[in-house]
Amino acid sequence: MTMPTYIEPCLPKLVELAPTGERWIHEIKHDGYRLAVRIDAGDVRLLSRRGLNWTSRFPLVDQAARELRQKSVYIDGEVVIDGADGISDWPALHACASAGRCPGASLWAFDLLFLGGNDLRALPLVERKRMLAEILAPLTGGISYVEFLEGDGRTIFEHACALGLEGIVSKLRDSRYRSGKSDAWRKTKCEQRSKFVVAGFIPNSGNKRAVGALVLAELIGGELKPAGKVGTGWTMKLATELAAALEIIEQPEAPFTKPLLRKAFPGVRWVRPIVTVEVAYRGRTGDGLLRHPSFKAVASVQ
Structure with missing residues (x-):
């Protein structure tokens, strides 16, 4: 069978609770970009x-793909830059990918879709993974x-x-690969x-009487420092109420210890x-700002 030039990836459904039971296997979720390795007649x-x-x-x-013995293969995975602690460094990956070249990035491969002209997508997941492990075994890096x-x-x-990881991906062990x-x-x-701490607010672009984003701060070593901003997690009603409350305590200068x-x-x-809010987030950028923040509640008002 002719291998497609591109296969739309299978995308996991986001859930609040990980599934349980013997039908499921679980993989560490790496924080990077989805990436497929396609090799056809040695062309990578x-x-x-x-x-x-x-x-x-x-x-x-x-380079690692070119070292594979198989010359017809389609591998699905996630490209990352691993930090010194072994945890994916998303800010570093995003920065170098935007610049056009990431010499330190490697691939975590989790599925095998084609091998030697054979379409493997209808095979059970655990069988595809067994075959993937075999073909990757000789490699010493890169994938x-x-x-x-x-x-x-x-x-x-x-x-x-x-352990500070981003999460897990759970998969039915006998599932076929579906785009x-x-x-x-x-x-x-x-x-x-x-x-x-709320340091300021940015009005909603479509409704100036509502909050579009809150500028956040945190006390570190006795200094109030920026922590980024949050722009999701509230209803329009709450956004309007927040704007009305914050307008009352508005001031001309930023409250940070150092000028901004x-x-x-x-x-x-x-x-x-004087207003403190509770925010959920998924890690920090290299300069300490929150990643994927979401507003949860007003915690206190002094």
Whole structure:
């Protein structure tokens, strides 16, 4: 069978609770870009989630793919930059990918769709993974095999979060590979929660009487420092109420210990730092700002 030039990836469904039961296996969720390795007659292509040719961006993965003995293969995985602690460094990956080249990025491979002209997508997942592990075994870097865990998904998820990982992806062990959203693959993401001081707000672009985003701050070493901004998690009613309350405590200057240019947060209206909110987030950027924050509640008002 002729191997397609591009296969739309199977996408996991986001769930709050990891599934349990013997039908499920569980993999660590790596924080990177979806990437496929397509080799046809020895010609290597690295394809993005939408089928763009990203071969030149990830030279380490490209080199490892060329070292494979198989000359006709289609591998699905996630390209990452692993930090010193072994946890994916998303900000570093995003920065170098945007610049067009990531020499330190490697691939975590979790599925095998084609091998030697044979379409494997109808085979059970665990069989595809067994074959994938075999073909990747000779490699010493660039592409690594994603092991799977068996057992209670919720316990495995708790351990992953305790280690500071992004979460897990649970998959039906006998499932076939289906492009697009699939209930046979389910991702559960770790979430951190903390309280932050509101330093200012940015009005909603469509309704100036409502909050579009809150500028956050945190007290570190006796200094009030920026923590980023949050723009999701509230209803329009609550956003309007927040704006009305914050307008009362508005002030001309940023409340941070060290001066901050207004252009860092375009359209911001600074407030006295007396309101604390609870925010959920999934890690930090390299400069300490929150990643994927979501507003949860007003915690206190001094």
